[in-house]
Amino acid sequence: MEGKVGIGLRRDIADEIIDSHILTPDFLEFAPENWMGIGGYWNRIRQKAVDRYPVTCHGLSLSLGSAEELDWKFIGELKNFLDENRVEIFSEHLSYTKSRNAHLYDLLPIPFRKDAVDHVVDRIRQVQDFLERPLAIENVSYYTPVAAEMTEIEFVNEIVERADCKLLLDVNNVYVNAFNHKYDAHAFIDSLPLDRVAYIHMAGHQKVEPDLIIDTHGQPIIDPVYELFEWTIRKMDPVPVLLERDYNFDELEQIQSEILQLKSIIKKQWKVPYEA
Amino acid sequence: MKLSEDTARIQDILGDYCRTGEGEQIPGIIPGRVNHYRRLVYNVIRSNMDRAFPITLAALGEEEWDQLVQEFFSKGLPQTPQIWKLPYEFYNYHLMKETGIRIQKPYLEDLLYFEWIEIEVHTMPDKPFPEYLSSGNIFMDRLALNPEFEMIRLNYPVHMHPAAAAADMKGDYFVLIFRVPDTGNVKFLNLSGIHTYILARLMEEDLPLKDLKGDIAQTAGIESIKYLDDALEKFIGDLIDKRLILGYLKE
Numbered sequence: 386m387e388g389k390v391g392i393g394l395r396r397d398i399a400d401e402i403i404d405s406h407i408l409t410p411d412f413l414e415f416a417p418e419n420w421m422g423i424g425g426y427w428n429r430i431r432q433k434a435v436d437r438y439p440v441t442c443h444g445l446s447l448s449l450g451s452a453e454e455l456d457w458k459f460i461g462e463l464k465n466f467l468d469e470n471r472v473e474i475f476s477e478h479l480s481y482t483k484s485r486n487a488h489l490y491d492l493l494p495i496p497f498r499k500d501a502v503d504h505v506v507d508r509i510r511q512v513q514d515f516l517e518r519p520l521a522i523e524n525v526s527y528y529t530p531v532a533a534e535m536t537e538i539e540f541v542n543e544i545v546e547r548a549d550c551k552l553l554l555d556v557n558n559v560y561v562n563a564f565n566h567k568y569d570a571h572a573f574i575d576s577l578p579l580d581r582v583a584y585i586h587m588a589g590h591q592k593v594e595p596d597l598i599i600d601t602h603g604q605p606i607i608d609p610v611y612e613l614f615e616w617t618i619r620k621m622d623p624v625p626v627l628l629e630r631d632y633n634f635d636e637l638e639q640i641q642s643e644i645l646q647l648k649s650i651i652k653k654q655w656k657v658p659y660e661a
Numbered sequence: 662m663k664l665s666e667d668t669a670r671i672q673d674i675l676g677d678y679c680r681t682g683e684g685e686q687i688p689g690i691i692p693g694r695v696n697h698y699r700r701l702v703y704n705v706i707r708s709n710m711d712r713a714f715p716i717t718l719a720a721l722g723e724e725e726w727d728q729l730v731q732e733f734f735s736k737g738l739p740q741t742p743q744i745w746k747l748p749y750e751f752y753n754y755h756l757m758k759e760t761g762i763r764i765q766k767p768y769l770e771d772l773l774y775f776e777w778i779e780i781e782v783h784t785m786p787d788k789p790f791p792e793y794l795s796s797g798n799i800f801m802d803r804l805a806l807n808p809e810f811e812m813i814r815l816n817y818p819v820h821m822h823p824a825a826a827a828a829d830m831k832g833d834y835f836v837l838i839f840r841v842p843d844t845g846n847v848k849f850l851n852l853s854g855i856h857t858y859i860l861a862r863l864m865e866e867d868l869p870l871k872d873l874k875g876d877i878a879q880t881a882g883i884e885s886i887k888y889l890d891d892a893l894e895k896f897i898g899d900l901i902d903k904r905l906i907l908g909y910l911k912e
């Protein structure tokens with residue numbers, strides 16, 4: 386899948402993806418939580434998608450940063466799902482989505498602190514050992530630091546090195562964070578261990594205040610993020626690239642044009658051959 | 662656990678703030694930013710509940726519905742990692758809290774339950790289908806039932822009438838909700854008492870209809886055999902058309 390371009394399998398575009406009238410991704414990304422343990426119509430769609438495309442999975446609910454014990458029952462079911470669907474890459478977020486042992490279904494920012502590093506490293510290692518596959522950890526967008534004692538780059542790098550895991554580099558998230566927290570996106574990427582990047586995310590975002598961008602996955606990718614992507618991939622070996630789109634599916638042609646633009650940048654920088 | 666008590670506490674303060682909009686000062690944040698987390702988390706819950714319960718939303722109206730979602734959001738402490746199962750927790754929360762009585766909408770629990778069961782039947786894992794033939798005799802052959810269904814009992818006929826009208830029709834209502842093979846669509850049938858009885862017997866016992874006819878006649882108080890046969894033929898034929906009965910078991 387190196388140098389290939391995928392898109393998330395969302396229910397809104399599932400029929401379109403199975404029949405490929407407009408969208409032509411090379412692979413699909415599943416949120417496993419949305420497809421595990423189901424039958425009926427959506428299970429048949431899942432099966433058709435898996436028969437037709439290579440698959441990656443992007444988890445939502447592990448909550449690597451929070452205090453309560455990992456949900457081993459869920460992780461056991463997840464392992465079966467990853468095996469049954471021949472999932473090539475499994476990724477999760479460097480965030481927490483639970484508190485008071487209950488789910489919040491969104492990505493909250495872990496305090497950039499030494500004890501949080503130790504905790505997350507432990508949990509990534511436990512999950513990797515259990516799943517018997519590497520975990521790719523995603524740098525998330527955050528809108529405020531919380532009780533930080535170190536910088537974001539120190540936090541991310543120490544976790545990835547010590548957990549000996551892969552990195553899911555979300556280029557849009559770097560752009561969003563650099564804007565929101567007034568740092569240099571290029572310098573941030575230059576400080577990452579790019580040899581650990583197993584997977585890239587690209588997405589659109591929305592500026593909601595003059596000094597705040599929210600990572601929405603509902604808008605087209607903007608040019609500065611394409612430029613940051615092109616600049617980044619020159620420095621690393623080919624990996625799969627995913628266009629993240631969670632809603633606003635009215636303009637499929639426009640989404641297809643983003644897939645094509647990613648493919649053309651990849652072809653230029655990674656010399657990956659693409660059939661016309 | 663290597664997370665310090667202090668860091669865990671700070672994470673919970675932010676989690677609590679997202680759920681309630683209240684709580685102590687969170688250390689080391691940019692003012693005016695955490696409210697976006699609260700907004701984003703709430704939007705996820707609200708949009709999922711709106712999609713799951715469109716009839717309840719329409720029946721209660723925006724304001725009352727939003728209060729129900731806000732209450733669940735702040736106090737519900739959801740346990741499922743799979744958000745498509747969250748509507749069940751939402752239903753169960755309001756059942757336990759007797760919200761329907763509190764807001765004087767006695768049909769509320771039934772309506773939430775009915776809308777959740779539709780999701781559950783649409784999404785539940787596939788069940789093994791019996792081997793069956795499409796021609797046979799409805800009285801002599803054992804009937805092959807579609808295994809993908811739920812039978813529920815409601816106090817208010819929210820599946821047949823607008824909620825406000827259903828509120829005045831308290832009684833015993835039996836509804837069969839099933840998944841149509843091939844399309845995966847969900848359909849439901851309102852069942853009379855005698856139809857519920859016939860289906861329950863067919864589901865529980867591996868007998869052809871001829872062996873159940875005596876009991877059915879007695880339960881329904883029907884004396885004319887001709888009348889009973891005609892009624893059964895019509896009922897079973899209808900279930901075959903709807904694909905709740907697939908055909909006749911291979912012997």
Ligand SMILES: [Fe+2]
Nearest residue numbers: 523555586629
């Ligand atoms: Fe991402």
